[in-house]
Amino acid sequence: MTGMPAIRLADVRKNFGATEIIRGVSLDVAGGERHAIIGPNGAGKTTLFNLISGRFPITAGSIELRGQRIDALPPQRINRLGLSRSFQITSIFPRLTVFENLRCALLWSRGYRYSFWHLLPRARALNEATEALLRDLNLAERHDLPAGLLSYAEQRALEIGMTVAGGASVILLDEPTAGMSHSETEYAVALIRRVTEGKTLLMVEHDMRVVFDLADTITVLVYGRVIASGPPSAIRADRAVQEAYLGAMAA
Amino acid sequence: MTRRSAIIWLTLLAVAIVLPWLFYDFAHHRPAGFVISMLSQMGMMIILALSYNMLLGQAGLFSLCHATFFGFGGYSTIHFLNAAGAGELPVPTELMPLLAGLSGLGLAIVFGAMATKQRATAFAMITLGIGELVATAALMFHHFFGGEGGVSTDRMIDQSLFGLSYASGIQVYYLIVGWTFVAALLMWLQTMTPLGRMANACRDNFERAQFMGYDPRIVRFLQFCLAGFFAGIGGGLYAITYEIVTFDAVAAPLSANALLMAYIGGNMVFVGPVLGAVLITLLQSGVSLMSNSWLIYVGVLFIAMVTFAPAGITGIIMAHGPVWRAGRLSRLILPYLRLVVPGIATVAGFVGMVELLSFLTIGAAAGKHLVLFGSPIDANTAAPWAIAIVLLVVGTVWLRFEARYFARVWESVAGSVEARA
Structure with missing residues (x-):
């Protein structure tokens, strides 16, 4: 992959009080690749996501999205630049219907912004796009159900749908298959593959089958540092990774 | 708008138009004055409660100063009417509530900019402060607020689009019906706009909204401003009806009333606050004639609703x-x-x-x-x-x-x- 990376982290550090959680992470995610971050619990994977997506400010270093500094921007500005994320703990609008959840996720990218002069029932193109996405997620039958009443796996699917709805070209998924059964996981992987086609995907994932199935590149984060980064075959063969992480898991 | 909702809206309008004539006072050959003043009060309270619910129910914003914008709209209208009466303001009576709304909007822009920086408890505390601030100002700054005695006017300014004098209560009532209908309809339509929907979204999960491109602070601010605009319209009608506005119109008990009406009626359904406004006004005008203790009953009703039916009357019905x-x-x-x-x-x-x-x-x-x-x-x-x-x-x-x-x-x-x- 040539040209500018989709995401570039340069010596990113994050302290919470005196505790250093991210201890100098440098990472390039190439445009169009599927990149997985793995690592033991407490390695700082989710924190890293929170830094990239603007949820927390960084302590030092820099984060670029396609060459543009984003580390001082609020989440909504980063999102408007084409980066969208999901959450480890499902984050939807529980009292809105499934349809409304998805439609909200489409609003900004469709240019509606803070309008109080457009009537949504009349926004045909928007509603059709929402319906199409709903079918794509296999949630068409849940159209009018409050999202909080969906099953867990359905909520995860909705969350992925809301993340990709706005058409962001860089997608961050935080443990999209956490807590899913085997068949649910298979379905979710297929869904992720489908909806992130042609986009850059950065994901945190614990399920090694999912990681080795989906990812083009794997980065291993241990204790706030990158100990290895490369294609799955290289990571599998890496001694340091085996000792620090994969070995421990196998044992 | 679907056919069904159009029928419901027109039916409600028809009921509001016919209602005073069902209580005709044959002795004086006119609709009963008591009923007209109660229905007029209902109209204003419906606007107050609905506009309050733009914050409480739709945006999850627990405001404690909604009367501020209602009352400010009222005070402003008194001055507009006085100016019109003196021939300095060529605005017909029918459009005075619009000026009142713009006054409410102006004040909501100022205070909204402060309050909506925060959400949840901090927001509630800031609005409590704003409410107290304006209530104190109303007693201090006599030029605008008139002190304890308030400010008064004569609504018969002889400027009307329809050649009406507004000498009788029934003419004022129909002015209120018209404005309540328009304001309620606009507030209902607002719930279907991108801003209205994102207000719901930010209520449910403001962080998610951020990661979808929206700044929840701007959503809160705009929603707050619009709520202030509609509250101002209600205050304008109040001023036209009573021809006097005092401290009561901006004070905390009226803000609490807005909360009570929205909550008892049910803040999760659009019509909930309408029901609450009708019920509370009935209690206010009906029970207060029979008992000094009516406020105690309203209070107990409120506590009972919060405890046993947090979704309000409409919530019970919907269940x-x-x-x-x-x-x-x-x-x-x-x-x-x-x-x-x-x-x-x-x-x-x-x-x-x-x-x-x-x-x-x-x-x-x-x-x-x-x-x-x-x-x-x-x-x-x-x-x-x-x-x-x-x-x-x-x-x-x-x-x-x-x-x-x-x-x-x-x-x-x-x-x-x-x-x-």
Whole structure:
């Protein structure tokens, strides 16, 4: 992959009080690749996501999205630049219907912004796009159900749908298959593959089958540092990774 | 707008137009004055409650200063009317509420910029401060607010789009009907706009909204401004109706009333606050004629709603929807009937206690006679006290028992309905 990376982290550090959680992470995610971050619990994977997506400010270093500094921007500005994320703990609008959840996720990218002069029932193109996405997620039958009443796996699917709805070209998924059964996981992987086609995907994932199935590149984060980064075959063969992480898991 | 909702809106409008004529006063050949003033009050309160719910129900913003914008719209209107009366403001009476709304909007822009930086508890505390600030200002700055006596005007400015003088209450009532209809319709349509929907979204999960491109602060701010605009319209109608606006119109009790109406009616459904406004106004004008203690009853009703039915009256009604559609409503008839007698006993016992106590402390001193449920009572004998206490205790215990039975039946009915769905 040539040209500018989709995401570039340069010596990113994050302290919470005196505790250093991210201890100098440098990472390039190439445009169009599927990149997985793995690592033991407490390695700082989710924190890293929170830094990239603007949820927390960084302590030092820099984060670029396609060459543009984003580390001082609020989440909504980063999102408007084409980066969208999901959450480890499902984050939807529980009292809105499934349809409304998805439609909200489409609003900004469709240019509606803070309008109080457009009537949504009349926004045909928007509603059709929402319906199409709903079918794509296999949630068409849940159209009018409050999202909080969906099953867990359905909520995860909705969350992925809301993340990709706005058409962001860089997608961050935080443990999209956490807590899913085997068949649910298979379905979710297929869904992720489908909806992130042609986009850059950065994901945190614990399920090694999912990681080795989906990812083009794997980065291993241990204790706030990158100990290895490369294609799955290289990571599998890496001694340091085996000792620090994969070995421990196998044992 | 769908055909069905158009029919509902037009029906409500027709009811509002016809209602005063159902209480025709044949002695004076005009609709009854008491009814007209009560219905007029209802109109203003509907606007106040609906605009309050743009914050509470739709945006999850617990504002404690909504009367500020209502009252400010009212004060401004008094000055607009005075200017118009002096020939300095060529605006017809019919459009005065629009100016009032813009006044409310202007103030909401200023205070909204402060309050909506925060959400949840911090937001509530800032609005409490704003409410107190303006209420204090109303007593201090006489030029605009007129101090304790307030400011007054003469609404007959002789500037009307329809050649009306607004000398009679019924003309003012129709002005209120028109504006309440327009304001309610606009607020309803607003719930279907991107801003309205994102207000719901930020209420449910503001962080998610951020990661979808929206700044929740801007959503809150715009929603707050619009709510202030509509509250101002309500205040304008208040000023036109009463021709005087005092401290009461910006003070905390009216803000609390807005909350009460939206909550009791139900803040999760658009019509909830309308129902709440109608009910509270009825209590205010009806029960206050019968009892000094009406505020206590409103307070107890509020506490009971918060405790047992947080979704309000409309929430209770909506909960029956699935049961009704499943054809199981008949199974609830008996449990409901069994609640009636202990319910009445509890309420009667409570009312009896409150009235007896209040009579001893206030009524007797004022030289009044106590009449309870149609019969004269001597509060200094033991019998009425004993009856009230027995009713209250027995009613409460019995009601608890019946409520448990009701809950069991409800669970099983609702459970079976859910299982079918």
